[in-house]
Amino acid sequence: MDEQDLLKFIEQPYTSMVTISERDDTTQREARVKQLEQLKKLDKCKNIIANRVADSHLEYMKDCATSFDVISNLRSVFARKSVMAKLQVQ
Numbered sequence: 001m002d003e004q005d006l007l008k009f010i011e012q013p014y015t016s017m018v019t020i021s022e023r024d025d026t027t028q029r030e031a032r033v034k035q036l037e038q039l040k041k042l043d044k045c046k047n048i049i050a051n052r053v054a055d056s057h058l059e060y061m062k063d064c065a066t067s068f069d070v071i072s073n074l075r076s077v078f079a080r081k082s083v084m085a086k087l088q089v090q
Helices: 007-011 026-042 045-052 055-060 067-089
Strands: none
Touching: 045 067, 055 067
8 A cells, every 4th residue: 555655544534634624715615625525536445455355354344434444443353353362372
């Protein structure tokens, strides 16, 4: 993902990359909404992750809206499993 300059999408949700404030005028607001829509389209990371995750783990991704959500969810699931494995070894 680093080669494709997509790491920013797993480090933070694309929705936090653009902020729309109350002080924005109509043209600024429209420009930021368009920018959000473009970022959503550019969020290829989710597809890349889905192609590389085993079919048995796709269920952890099904309700995620962004690639950031996917990575966060996978990290939480597998972090729990690794902690339990460490406890079982002891």
